[in-house]
Amino acid sequence: MANPLGIKIKEVQKDITRIQLEVSFIKRILPFKLKYNVYAIKIESGICLFDCGSEETAEILKSALRGNRVTQVFLTHGHVDHAGSGRYWLKEGAQVFAPKEECAMLRSGGPEAAPQAFRYPGFEPTGTVSPDDRIALGGEFEFAVISTPGHTPGSVCYHEAHRDILISGDILFGPIQGYMVTFLLEFLTALREPDANIRRQIASLGALVSNGVIKSTTLILPGHGAEYYIREKPDAVKRSSRLLSLCLKL
Numbered sequence: 001m002a003n004p005l006g007i008k009i010k011e012v013q014k015d016i017t018r019i020q021l022e023v024s025f026i027k028r029i030l031p032f033k034l035k036y037n038v039y040a041i042k043i044e045s046g047i048c049l050f051d052c053g054s055e056e057t058a059e060i061l062k063s064a065l066r067g068n069r070v071t072q073v074f075l076t077h078g079h080v081d082h083a084g085s086g087r088y089w090l091k092e093g094a095q096v097f098a099p100k101e102e103c104a105m106l107r108s109g110g111p112e113a114a115p116q117a118f119r120y121p122g123f124e125p126t127g128t129v130s131p132d133d134r135i136a137l138g139g140e141f142e143f144a145v146i147s148t149p150g151h152t153p154g155s156v157c158y159h160e161a162h163r164d165i166l167i168s169g170d171i172l173f174g175p176i177q178g179y180m181v182t183f184l185l186e187f188l189t190a191l192r193e194p195d196a197n198i199r200r201q202i203a204s205l206g207a208l209v210s211n212g213v214i215k216s217t218t219l220i221l222p223g224h225g226a227e228y229y230i231r232e233k234p235d236a237v238k239r240s241s242r243l244l245s246l247c248l249k250l
């Protein structure tokens, strides 16, 4: 489903919907549209979001949820296209949880060194998540918090073992060529952040495989681009590591 606001909605599994939103970024320099995903999980008390996108698209996201109340938001990291509308959802009465190491970034509204277009209204999250925390959402959903530092110092993924799904934030690159631009932009931002560390991200990717979080049967729900099973893109981890190594040479 698509509409003029650039929103795409797809139920990727029962009670899990991917909502793709887009904003025009750096309008004066180049007409570049940044597309990003928010995942909406239907739970008994309403909707739980994983990442929430920019504040610019918060109203569009709200209308896409068709009156279902957002009770909780879990963030993978503090970049604008993942966490930028955190303040909005707090005002809407949701609880917003973020990795502890990302909280300073959330309070200041994005990476200190980032250009204005990558900044957002700062906010104090309701609470934090830590590596290996278990998030029981009622029913069949229980997400484990997986520490994957590198893209930002406190980046995490959320893994649901029964469904074998991984909400991967920006740890893995989308398989589509067009998203290269998105990631190069993200990485140029990351390079400005003294704490972002591409080598750490390559190590985090390796650990996801060696620790058995990513298997051939795992469904990856990325921050950008369409979902995919690892068996369909068996070289996804390698490709991401290769691209990261390339970024090191930029």
Ligand SMILES: [Zn+2]
Pocket (backbone or CB within 6 Å): 077, 079, 082, 151, 170, 186
């Ligand atoms: Zn990011």
